[in-house]
Amino acid sequence: MAGVQPLRPIFWARLRFQVPVGILIAAVLPAIGRVLIYGAGGNSTVLQNTLVGTALAILIGAWLTRNVATYPGSEALASALSSFSLVFSALLIAFVFGRIPYNRTTLLLGYFLTLVWFFLIGALAQHRQRLHIGVLPFGDVAELPNFSHVTWSILHSPESRISGLDAIAADLRIDLPNEWDRKLADYALGNMPVYHVKHLLESLTGKVELEHLSENSFGSLTPRLDYMMFKSVVDWLMAFFMGVLLLPLIIVISILVRLTSPGPAFFLQERIGYQGRPFTVYKFRTMKTTVANPIQERDLAITRDRDDRITTIGRFLRMSRIDELPQILNILKGEMSWIGPRPEAAVLSRWYEQEIPFYRYRHIIRPGIAGWAQVCQGHVADIDDVRSKLNYDFYYIKQYSPWIDLLIVVRTIRTMITGYGAR
Numbered sequence: 001m002a003g004v005q006p007l008r009p010i011f012w013a014r015l016r017f018q019v020p021v022g023i024l025i026a027a028v029l030p031a032i033g034r035v036l037i038y039g040a041g042g043n044s045t046v047l048q049n050t051l052v053g054t055a056l057a058i059l060i061g062a063w064l065t066r067n068v069a070t071y072p073g074s075e076a077l078a079s080a081l082s083s084f085s086l087v088f089s090a091l092l093i094a095f096v097f098g099r100i101p102y103n104r105t106t107l108l109l110g111y112f113l114t115l116v117w118f119f120l121i122g123a124l125a126q127h128r129q130r131l132h133i134g135v136l137p138f139g140d141v142a143e144l145p146n147f148s149h150v151t152w153s154i155l156h157s158p159e160s161r162i163s164g165l166d167a168i169a170a171d172l173r174i175d176l177p178n179e180w181d182r183k184l185a186d187y188a189l190g191n192m193p194v195y196h197v198k199h200l201l202e203s204l205t206g207k208v209e210l211e212h213l214s215e216n217s218f219g220s221l222t223p224r225l226d227y228m229m230f231k232s233v234v235d236w237l238m239a240f241f242m243g244v245l246l247l248p249l250i251i252v253i254s255i256l257v258r259l260t261s262p263g264p265a266f267f268l269q270e271r272i273g274y275q276g277r278p279f280t281v282y283k284f285r286t287m288k289t290t291v292a293n294p295i296q297e298r299d300l301a302i303t304r305d306r307d308d309r310i311t312t313i314g315r316f317l318r319m320s321r322i323d324e325l326p327q328i329l330n331i332l333k334g335e336m337s338w339i340g341p342r343p344e345a346a347v348l349s350r351w352y353e354q355e356i357p358f359y360r361y362r363h364i365i366r367p368g369i370a371g372w373a374q375v376c377q378g379h380v381a382d383i384d385d386v387r388s389k390l391n392y393d394f395y396y397i398k399q400y401s402p403w404i405d406l407l408i409v410v411r412t413i414r415t416m417i418t419g420y421g422a423r
Contacts, residue, residue: 018121019062026113027054030106050102053091054110061087061114080118081403084111119410131166133200136180139171141197147204158183167193169200206376207391208398223365223400231405232366235338239331250325253284253317261311263289266326271343274366278346279335282326286314321412324369331369339405340368341393352386362393365400372396372404375411 031051064083088111095102132151135141144152153165158179162168168187170176173196176184187194202208254265267285270278287309310318317323330336336343341362344352352359373392377385396404 018118019058022058022062022114022117023055025117026058026110027051030054030109030113034103034106046101046103047106049095049100050106050110053095053102054107054114057084057087057091057110058114062118065118081115081406084114084118088114115406116410119406132164133195134160134162134165134168135197136168136170136176138176138180139174139197141169141171144197145201145205150204162187162192165192167195167200169195169197171198172196173198202395206372206395207388208394223397227401228365231337232334235331236334238338239328243328243332246325246328253322253325256313257285257311257317260313261285261288270346271367272346272349272363273335273343274363276360276363279330279333279343281336281343282329284314284317284323284326286310286317286323321370327369335366337366337368339370339408340366341396342371342374343367356387356390359390362390362397364397370408370412372408375408 028051031047034047061080061084064087065080088107092107094100095107130149130151132153134153134155135144137154137156152169155162155168168184170180170184184194257265263285265285267283267287268280269283271281273279288311314323327336331338349359371393372395373389376392377389
């Protein structure tokens with residue numbers, strides 16, 4: 001296999017930083033905090049077992065992540081969630097059945113801190129990670145997108161040098177020349193990752209490009225019903241407790257909205273939700289009240305950049321996403337989820353359905369307060385931007401699982417801090 005270079009690990013540089021700091025944050029600090037609060041007493045063995053077990057779980061979880069994470073980009077974060085969940089579950093079983101004394105609270109805190117730490121750094125590092133990928137000149141590779149963090153190199157022959165490359169990409173749906181089939185096998189045997197170019201682009205962009213639903217890679221057009229049911233229960237419980245907790249804040253903001261501009265405190269709008277059913281969404285009013293006639297209705301439903309209808313306090317509410325808080329009521333009514341594709345105004349949804357094929361498919365799951373397209377692209381309204389947003393929605397539906405919801409939570413926190421995508 002002359003010319004085949006050993007794999008230069010895509011994830012290893014980041015993990016070398018994440019692992020020791022993760023052990024400090026998720027294993028050492030919780031143990032120290034418990035000692036400071038409750039004292040060591042007779043629990044030194046318990047805390048020592050928990051600390052050592054958590055540290056080992058982080059080491060093994062990081063090793064699994066490195067070896068299981070096949071594709072760079074969004075899917076690498078999915079492997080982190082599954083790897084650490086598996087290892088911490090195995091640790092818990094070992095503690096219980098081995099009758100090894102441990103502290104449940106410290107272990108659980110270590111697990112959640114581990115997920116937050118590895119997701120946070122992984123999400124921040126995604127677009128800073130520099131990749132050099134070789135591409136076979138066959139099939140659907142003519143117009144590869146320009147990424148600031150990815151360099152594409154066309155491999156014109158099987159003898160092309162691949163030193164310095166992180167991976168090889170090819171259109172694996174077509175029949176490749178025999179010499180290239182043999183060369184791809186050599187690459188794989190030499191530990192060089194070989195990616196299907198379409199799948200690689202999905203992971204790098206977080207979007208699914210669809211031309212016909214019959215040609216998608218979903219496997220099934222129906223998302224996981226077990227996770228949908230579980231998520232609905234969790235959504236309702238969280239909405240109930242958050243509603244009780246945030247009720248004083250909601251009352252205060254309602255009063256401020258009424259005092260700072262004429263009109264009601266809340267904005268009510270018909271939107272299209274789960275299974276294409278219309279429902280009324282609740283938000284804090286952030287714009288000046290306007291009486292629309294049927295001709296203006298669609299234009300007024302679109303929020304433009306630097307829209308002069310936005311009030312002073314409304315701009316802050318939009319930037320921080322606090323204007324979405326009243327949608328807790330929509331979650332309690334079963335009309336929305338905390339996380340899912342953002343529901344569009346009914347007038348815009350009807351327009352998009354006429355202009356964009358398969359637009360209605362995004363209603364296969366409940367809409368959400370925070371969504372994948374929202375944290376990746378921000379607010380859009382023009383048809384071309386909506387097409388791109390739809391590809392993000394399809395990616396979310398395809399990857400419908402706890403890991404992408406957790407990633408959206410991390411990115412939503414960033415959005416609330418920076419105001420990214422607000423209008």
